[in-house]
Amino acid sequence: MSRIILGTGNYAKVPYDMEKFYVNLYSVEELCYLLVDKAELLDDDIMQRELVGWLDEECGLDRLAHTLYSLLNQKGTTAAFVGTILEYVNLYPPEVIARTEQIIRSNEGLNTFERSRAKADFMLENRKYHNALKQYTALLGRLPETEERMRAEVLHNMGVACAKLFLFRRAADYFREAYDVDQNEASLELYLAAQRMCHDDQEYVAYIAGHPEYHDMSLRVERKINQAQGQFEGTDENRMLFTLQVFREEGNSEVSGNARYYQEIERLTAGLKEAYREYMS
Numbered sequence: 635m636s637r638i639i640l641g642t643g644n645y646a647k648v649p650y651d652m653e654k655f656y657v658n659l660y661s662v663e664e665l666c667y668l669l670v671d672k673a674e675l676l677d678d679d680i681m682q683r684e685l686v687g688w689l690d691e692e693c694g695l696d697r698l699a700h701t702l703y704s705l706l707n708q709k710g711t712t713a714a715f716v717g718t719i720l721e722y723v724n725l726y727p728p729e730v731i732a733r734t735e736q737i738i739r740s741n742e743g744l745n746t747f748e749r750s751r752a753k754a755d756f757m758l759e760n761r762k763y764h765n766a767l768k769q770y771t772a773l774l775g776r777l778p779e780t781e782e783r784m785r786a787e788v789l790h791n792m793g794v795a796c797a798k799l800f801l802f803r804r805a806a807d808y809f810r811e812a813y814d815v816d817q818n819e820a821s822l823e824l825y826l827a828a829q830r831m832c833h834d835d836q837e838y839v840a841y842i843a844g845h846p847e848y849h850d851m852s853l854r855v856e857r858k859i860n861q862a863q864g865q866f867e868g869t870d871e872n873r874m875l876f877t878l879q880v881f882r883e884e885g886n887s888e889v890s891g892n893a894r895y896y897q898e899i900e901r902l903t904a905g906l907k908e909a910y911r912e913y914m915s
Contacts, residue, residue, distance in 0.1 A: 642723045646692035654679060662693050664674035666725045667714050673737040673755040679750060681706060681715050697723045713738040747777060747784060757793065763795040770795070786816035793824060819851070826855045 642662050649658035659665050690699035713735040718729045754769035770792045793808035809825035842852045
């Protein structure tokens with residue numbers, strides 16, 4: 635049985651341009667979805683009189699608009715502004731509204747650099763790796779020299795984003811830069827892991843031999859790689875690769891087996907392409 639969601643107010647004839655997120659809104663429900671989905675990115679920029687006027691004139695929500703105007707006049711907080719909208723529309727359960735308000739409150743005390751870092755981290759956590767890299771790069775260009783810790787953390791996360799995009803050489807460079815700044819072993823470990831991924835065995839062994847200071851850390855990296863390989867054996871991806879191998883072997887003697895092999899390859903690559911497009915969006 636389908637759930638019926640009753641709308642609040644009118645469907646706007648003129649959309650509200652939420653320039654911050656490159657989206658046009660046509661209803662207060664769409665606004666609520668955006669507020670919950672983008673809670674980590676919200677700041678006092680969301681508290682616009684134009685938005686309140688749109689809710690009043692286009693959506694017919696004069697009572698909500700009156701309350702929001704009062705909040706603006708009293709210089710209320712962003713969390714209170716967002717919470718008022720979510721509670722009025724009642725689209726989400728109380729626990730979601732409370733969590734959204736808490737996320738916003740936790741970001742209210744951040745300075746400009748911390749806020750930019752939070753936005754980039756949010757993109758990274760949500761697999762928007764390309765956008766995260768752009769945000770981190772812009773932040774690095776503005777960071778003062780005194781912000782060494784944040785610089786190292788940003789460089790480290792840039793390495794993570796590149797590794798997620800299989801750009802292991804770039805990832806290694808960022809991890810090494812991060813390690814040079816604050817000597818954090820986590821960055822060194824991922825630096826060696828990225829080196830391991832972008833070199834063949836002989837090249838990597840030669841590299842470690844030439845850097846005896848990395849010997850102990852390289853052993854730790856190898857243990858984690860072996861552990862990951864063991865865990866991979868029981869995954870659906872590994873079973874799929876085994877199935878592909880069977881299809882390929884059948885294809886050596888059967889036309890139908892060969893066709894099945896290429897069908898599975900096409901299906902697999904289509905999925906990978908779609909995932910990559912999501913990462914780059």
